Amino acid sequence: MNSIAPRRTRLVLIGNGMAGVRALEEILSRAPHDFSITVFGAEPHGNYNRIMLSPVLAGEKTFDAITTHPLAWYKENDIELIAGEPVVGIDREARTVTGALGTTRRYDVLLLATGSNPVIIPLPGHKLPGVIGFRDIADVETMMAASQSGKHAVVIGGGLLGLEAANGLARNGMDTTVLHIMPTLMERQLDPVSAGLLKADLGRRGIKVITEANTKAILGTERVEGVTLADGTHLPADIVVMAAGIRPNIALAKAAGLDCGRGIQVNDGMLTSDPAIYAVGECVEHRGALFGLVAPLYEMAKIVADRVTGTANSDYVPAVTGTRLKVTGIDMFSAGDFMGDDNTDDVVFRDAARGVHKKLVIRDDKLIGAVLYGEAADSAWYFDHIRNGTDISALRDTLVFGPSAGTGGDAPGVEALPDTAEICGCNGVSKGTILAAIGKHQLKTVDQVRSRTKASASCGSCTCQVENLLAYALGGDYDATPKVKSVCKCTSAGHDAVRRAILDQKLKTIPAVMRAMGWTSRDGCASCRPALNYYLLCAWPSEYEDDSRSRFVNERMHANIQKDGTYSVVPRMWGGVTSAAELRAIADVVDKHAIPTVKVTGGQRIDLLGVRKDQLPDVWRDLNAAGMVSGHAYGKALRTVKTCVGSEWCRFGTQDSTAMGIALERMTWGSWTPHKFKMAVSGCPRNCAESTIKDFGVIATDSGWDLYVAGNGGIKVRVTDLLAKVTTEDEVLEYAAAFMQVYREEAWYLERTAPWVERVGIEHVRTALSDPAGRRALRDRFMESQRFAQTDPWADRAGGADAHEFQALATVE
Amino acid sequence: MDGTISVWMDVGRLDDIPRMGSRVVATPATDIALFRTADDRVFALHDTCPHKAGKLSQGIVHGESVTCPLHSWVIGLADGQAHEPDEGCTRTVAVRLEDGRILLAVGSA
Ligand code: SRM
Ligand SMILES: Cc1cc2nc3c(=O)[nH]c(=O)nc-3n(C[C@H](O)[C@H](O)[C@H](O)COP(=O)(O)OP(=O)(O)OC[C@H]3O[C@@H](n4cnc5c(N)ncnc54)[C@H](O)[C@@H]3O)c2cc1C
Ligand code: SF4
Ligand code: FES
Numbered sequence: 001m002n003s004i005a006p007r008r009t010r011l012v013l014i015g016n017g018m019a020g021v022r023a024l025e026e027i028l029s030r031a032p033h034d035f036s037i038t039v040f041g042a043e044p045h046g047n048y049n050r051i052m053l054s055p056v057l058a059g060e061k062t063f064d065a066i067t068t069h070p071l072a073w074y075k076e077n078d079i080e081l082i083a084g085e086p087v088v089g090i091d092r093e094a095r096t097v098t099g100a101l102g103t104t105r106r107y108d109v110l111l112l113a114t115g116s117n118p119v120i121i122p123l124p125g126h127k128l129p130g131v132i133g134f135r136d137i138a139d140v141e142t143m144m145a146a147s148q149s150g151k152h153a154v155v156i157g158g159g160l161l162g163l164e165a166a167n168g169l170a171r172n173g174m175d176t177t178v179l180h181i182m183p184t185l186m187e188r189q190l191d192p193v194s195a196g197l198l199k200a201d202l203g204r205r206g207i208k209v210i211t212e213a214n215t216k217a218i219l220g221t222e223r224v225e226g227v228t229l230a231d232g233t234h235l236p237a238d239i240v241v242m243a244a245g246i247r248p249n250i251a252l253a254k255a256a257g258l259d260c261g262r263g264i265q266v267n268d269g270m271l272t273s274d275p276a277i278y279a280v281g282e283c284v285e286h287r288g289a290l291f292g293l294v295a296p297l298y299e300m301a302k303i304v305a306d307r308v309t310g311t312a313n314s315d316y317v318p319a320v321t322g323t324r325l326k327v328t329g330i331d332m333f334s335a336g337d338f339m340g341d342d343n344t345d346d347v348v349f350r351d352a353a354r355g356v357h358k359k360l361v362i363r364d365d366k367l368i369g370a371v372l373y374g375e376a377a378d379s380a381w382y383f384d385h386i387r388n389g390t391d392i393s394a395l396r397d398t399l400v401f402g403p404s405a406g407t408g409g410d411a412p413g414v415e416a417l418p419d420t421a422e423i424c425g426c427n428g429v430s431k432g433t434i435l436a437a438i439g440k441h442q443l444k445t446v447d448q449v450r451s452r453t454k455a456s457a458s459c460g461s462c463t464c465q466v467e468n469l470l471a472y473a474l475g476g477d478y479d480a481t482p483k484v485k486s487v488c489k490c491t492s493a494g495h496d497a498v499r500r501a502i503l504d505q506k507l508k509t510i511p512a513v514m515r516a517m518g519w520t521s522r523d524g525c526a527s528c529r530p531a532l533n534y535y536l537l538c539a540w541p542s543e544y545e546d547d548s549r550s551r552f553v554n555e556r557m558h559a560n561i562q563k564d565g566t567y568s569v570v571p572r573m574w575g576g577v578t579s580a581a582e583l584r585a586i587a588d589v590v591d592k593h594a595i596p597t598v599k600v601t602g603g604q605r606i607d608l609l610g611v612r613k614d615q616l617p618d619v620w621r622d623l624n625a626a627g628m629v630s631g632h633a634y635g636k637a638l639r640t641v642k643t644c645v646g647s648e649w650c651r652f653g654t655q656d657s658t659a660m661g662i663a664l665e666r667m668t669w670g671s672w673t674p675h676k677f678k679m680a681v682s683g684c685p686r687n688c689a690e691s692t693i694k695d696f697g698v699i700a701t702d703s704g705w706d707l708y709v710a711g712n713g714g715i716k717v718r719v720t721d722l723l724a725k726v727t728t729e730d731e732v733l734e735y736a737a738a739f740m741q742v743y744r745e746e747a748w749y750l751e752r753t754a755p756w757v758e759r760v761g762i763e764h765v766r767t768a769l770s771d772p773a774g775r776r777a778l779r780d781r782f783m784e785s786q787r788f789a790q791t792d793p794w795a796d797r798a799g800g801a802d803a804h805e806f807q808a809l810a811t812v813e
Numbered sequence: 814m815d816g817t818i819s820v821w822m823d824v825g826r827l828d829d830i831p832r833m834g835s836r837v838v839a840t841p842a843t844d845i846a847l848f849r850t851a852d853d854r855v856f857a858l859h860d861t862c863p864h865k866a867g868k869l870s871q872g873i874v875h876g877e878s879v880t881c882p883l884h885s886w887v888i889g890l891a892d893g894q895a896h897e898p899d900e901g902c903t904r905t906v907a908v909r910l911e912d913g914r915i916l917l918a919v920g921s922a
Binding site: 811 | 822824825829830831832833834836837838839840841844847851863864865866867868871872873874875876878880882883885887896897898899900901902919
């Protein structure tokens, strides 16, 4: 590499969205080194799967989970990403583009992928804060915030986007009404019968639909307060989502003088009227057509990549697209011309009791359109016939019953599909491609197929077909509809089965469990190993030797790793009580080791932050010397026992809640649990220690103690359930130990008490603890395991255990 | 390493690294994480996750991969590549075993 490298072609992409970034991927796969690439994106982050905004809004996915290209991807591919700065001008003479903050880049080739904008109907009041479209993550955040502070939502538009928005808002607890101007919902995808079924299904989910609604005005002074209809109806609204269609975002192209109709006009090679400028995605108009689904955009991405890299002179050919509504629990599919005309025949199947309606439209012995509602498992088969224009005259009698008709109905539909049948519409992945990948790479799970082929990686609605294909390809090796959640990708066995096998077959090491249960990986993964380590520890407390290699870093280091690689140290502060001597010792440790930050935690103790790994043993030694031990702030273990001042000081206190808390913490510290375990004791029902959102919460009363379980502060707040009312301190301890032990023995790893109790039911727990003999047996098993668990991990390590963890192997000067 | 001349440096014994574990070699430029697999092979990577620079030496080692402690990306030990669906790459460093000793290719100017 001594010679000067030839200058690479400068490629600038405007629009960091689904079509543009897919085009870059296609370009990089053809010519990884030929371009120096700059991307301008108006949104301030990497690219994400816009389709999945609906599940994010519905609370089924996180933004992280739908991010397809994090910033690292750009870095890795040497792409300059200018995120958060929209381009405001293109100078075609000079071949430069300029962003809103003044950033200017030259291009040899320019790619426009600016997507589209939601149509905002110019009703009176449309500019009020709280009136939004549904297009990007910022819109989702606005809707989620509105659901926190307000109660009523109105969605204008009963198409795909509007209904997905309405579903999400309703799932966030909002009273949601959809206003639709046409007589039936989704009239561009559904026939009136299916639309009626859909309306009823939405009604069951609490979503009101008003059809033929003529919205007159949006009301409000500071922000939106309501909506009025032409017939005088008034609806209160804290947020109004306009989902009345999209319009290609062509402002920039138009200002630059490119030929535009409704969209930026492109030829079959995706070239605009300027030979240096291509366009892909929803911003384009191709042969008079506009686009609103990803499948055609991904196809365009391939064409533009072929052209830009000079790989081939391929042309974009429009194809039929299919639509699904991503509302969990509503199964529908629609494709092609589903309304028909005088020259078509309809074949209709209806099972009103099951809410199933299928309509097929046939012209000249060919299937030209289909709507499936309530049961859409065979959509790929129908879609294939539509796309290929198959002669269906021989099939006509049974066509409406799907591919398994006549086979007794139990053959999976995928079997009947030809290899060319498209399974994943978004990514254009065919049955043949998936089967080939399964065979070649010995794929066993949907996740593996997804990462190999991209099938089901976008909207996810074909997951079921991918599963069926796996079942078909693997035969008996694949459990088609796993009823149990498997421990991880290395096994199909569920948590309960693993725990049972450990006990029944007396399995005592991680490799033994993996062998007995047929693990597919040699030494597991970062999900299953910690789970197995915990299950073995719980089953064989006196025998099992903890495997530190199967512990998450925090539990291996006995401190919490921080984002900069340093650690935090939290000593136990029994029941939240400390003393001058302890505080002084902490202050000395902080000074001596120059610890940058000291903070009071939300768990009533003190956190020392920013400790380097090599300092840890010394810091611990000094804390130990002052009588302090590990607070297990890092562990799936007993964390804190918060208390209030109680009857010793408080004028309302009925019992000594502080002493009770300390007794609980002394009994339970050091115990490992499926997920973290927190307790609190309050001295009266004012509940200053927040006992009702703890895994085990105690509230003192005049006559004794009320015991509560399975509360959760955290991500999803859950208030505790009452477990029992008892009178003595010993009973509190007995119940606490017994409850912890059932949880330890029965819950799945990483399942906190709240979701566990939601899964098994509070009655199950009450029953397990109501019989005194059973309760004591549980308590005894807990105390037995505590004999081995209650050693201070800090003291062990300050004394030299695991020294290698804290020191470099070697240092190169 | 980058085409610069490297020397093989003896940095310790195989047994200094626990099976399915990792140790760090500090160098002036960066920390290098050495990994030992269950079947006693040794790999070396820069101790920096391609995602947000998590210390890979602190992760869980399984098969021929390590899971980053910060956000659980899985990085291949042999090639430093992030496993799908994540994308990114950590630099690898040549390493070999000789009579139970670990020799690491350390760049010299
Ligand atoms: C230090 C502390 C914040 C503080 O400065 O106050 C804290 C810090 C962390 N919390 Fe917390 N939580 C702290 C009190 C809480 C509380 C308050 C409480 O316990 O009363 C809650 C809500 C109560 C609850 O757990 O139900 C809380 C709910 C969470 C959650 C959500 C758990 C859930 O079930 O939804 C997580 C995430 C998780 O565990 O997966 C979390 C995770 C974390 C992690 C471990 C994040 C991480 O993985 O790195 C933070 C570690 C920081 C560190 O290195 O020290 N932290 N965290 C508090 C330590 C208390 C202690 O003395 O041990
Ligand atoms: C909630 C929702 C659900 C959907 N569900 C489905 C579905 O189930 N199936 C399906 O096939 N499709 C679905 N779609 C449609 C699909 O998301 C779009 O077809 C696709 O995202 C369009 O890709 P694109 O790259 O053309 O536009 P986008 O993904 O919108 O990307 C365009 C990007 O360009 C940026 N931009 C615009 N102007 C500028 C400028 N001047 N400078 C810099 N950047 C600029 C924008 O900010 C945006 O980030 C859904 C869309 C939404 C909003
Ligand atoms: S709330 Fe907890 S997890 Fe979130 S930043 Fe604060 S300490 Fe970290
Ligand atoms: S830093 Fe490694 S996964 Fe985030």
